Amino acid sequence: MESQHSERELHALTTPNEEGEQATKESKQGGWITFPFITGTLMGLTLVAGGWSSNLLVYLITEFNVKSITATKIYSIVLGCNFLFPVAGAVMADSFLGSFPVVAIFAFVSLLGMIMFTLTATIHSLRPQGCAVASYTCETPSNLQYGILFMTLLLASLGLGGTRFTIATMGAGQFDKPNDQGTFFNWYFFTLYFASAISLTAIVYIQDNVSWGLGFGICVIANTISLVLFVLGKRFYCQVKPNGSPFKSIARVMVAAIRKRKKLETFGRQDYYFGFTRVFIKMEDNLPTKSFRFLNLAALKTEGDKQLNGLYARSWKLCTVEEVEDLKTLIRIIPLWSTGIFLGISIGNFSSLVTLQALTMDRHLGPHFKIPAGTFLLFNFLATVISILIVDRFLLPTWRNLAHRTLTPLQRIGIGHIINIFGLMGAALIESRRLHVVQTHQLMGQPGLVVPMSALWLVVPLGIVGIGEGFHFPGSVGLYYQEFPNSLKSTSSAMVSLLLAIGLYLSPAITGLVEQITGWLPNNINDGRLDNVYWMLAVLGVVNFGYYLICAKMFKYQNVEDSNGPLGPAP
Structure with a gap:
């Protein structure tokens, strides 16, 4: 039965995509004209990220009188956020909002965090009285001071998380040719390393030997310039619309397999739904695999999976074999x-x-x-x-x-x-x-x-x-x-x-x-x-x-x- 309507379903699946791709190509901008805007934004935001995170442990101990071991715990948690939030930012950009809104919003959040850092460094009432490092008689931060500190750290981490990976994806998306994308990534990592080196040397030196307020103030200026520069380049950017979360298909496989958990008998390849992809023929010859056989139930065709027009379609009850195998690969x-x-x-x-x-x-x-x-x-x-x-x-x-x-x-x-x-x-x-x-x-x-x-x-x-x-x-x-x-x-x-x-x-x-x-x-x-x-x-x-x-x-x-x-x- 599937072969009788495969042509209709394949046409329905491919035609809108081809039209959408054509429309995208016609309206696309991008190219090397966007390079100075994106690279300049990356330079400033990386300078900011290194300016507060690389010397954070010293700031907690010397300026907030946080005990050294407690400071290492806070530092590790903040670093964890700095690595976790970029994952969430990338998923948010790819699945829901798109890259430009995510970078713009979180660059502004980063600016708020740096302003808060500058205030804690310059307003004495926002931190405890200073004393010798590791002294047992130091005044500990009050609940209010801790609250302001943690809010500052949260804003700064969110700002880093929403921009670090997302701006790389957005930059590569401005180019069609793989060679141009490769060149962009070379410059991306060079800029990332170069700006980080400046943070770890010049800004950290200013914080330790001149003034914490001046060090954070420089980060505020860099963050502001980066945000303005990024927004100014908006009319040149090629903005790709989000395609939805790839993790949704993983959830669908789990749900569909659980729904059909009672159908444990052996089935042939003809009983599974392969969909209509470019690897359709290859998949029919080799899949589904026997490992994690329970998950194969998610691609098993039943009468209840048919739509009113008699066709099979992907849903929370039926997935393609390709989606099942993708989940198996992750496992x-x-x-x-x-x-x-x-x-x-x-x-x-x-x-x-x-x-x-x-x-x-x-x-x-x-x-x-x-x-x-x-x-x-x-x-x-x-x-x-x-x-x-x-x-x-x-x-x-x-x-x-x-x-x-x-x-x-x-x-x-x-x-x-x-x-x-x-x-x-x-x-x-x-x-x-x-x-x-x-x-x-x-x-x-x-x-x-x-x-x-x-x-x-x-x-x-x-x-x-x-x-x-x-x-x-x-x-x-x-x-x-x-x-x-x-x-x-x-x-x-x-x-x-x-x-x-x-x-x-x-x-x-x-x-x-x-x-x-x-x-x-x-x-x-x-x-x-x-x-x-x-x-x-x-x-x-x-x-x-x-x-x-x-x-x-x-x-x-x-x-x-x-x-x-x-x-x-x-x-």
């Missing part, structure tokens, strides 16, 4: 994806704890220059960027020439796990040395005193962890983009951000648990055993790597014909 990759959550936990703990270490160490570079504690994360950032360049330009071509095959995404992820473990071990050894200096000079119980040990030692573990990130995260993005179904390609790049968000949200829980059970994390880390925390994270990293090997062993590439073992290279 297969989730265990492998989950192995990266620990990376988010370790990175969240490490990035906050290493800043606490820097605050207690000698940060002088020569007799007159003192490196801000928040700037030390720049070394992690630089190591990641440099390692990505070396891997792409040297390691991968060399490996390909010697082994006649390339590194697979699974290999790169596995190498990243191993390097991360060595980075945590290096951090533990350096902290042991720092505590030895503390004991030698009898600095225990004396908050605010500088340990006579150069903070440049922290560059070593920061660099090692950064190199690990240079392997792990590009490998993860490559794997997800390669293996995710076509309907979720735009979401695949956000999976790493979601992974980091979950890990960073769990990071304060780990810190709180260690704080309650052990005495390793007192307010004054000179009296604690931060080295044991790093050793604990390294051991957990080894366990997590074992879990990764199991998941990699069970995983099978869907879009690569062959692979040699769990970490073996694909041809």
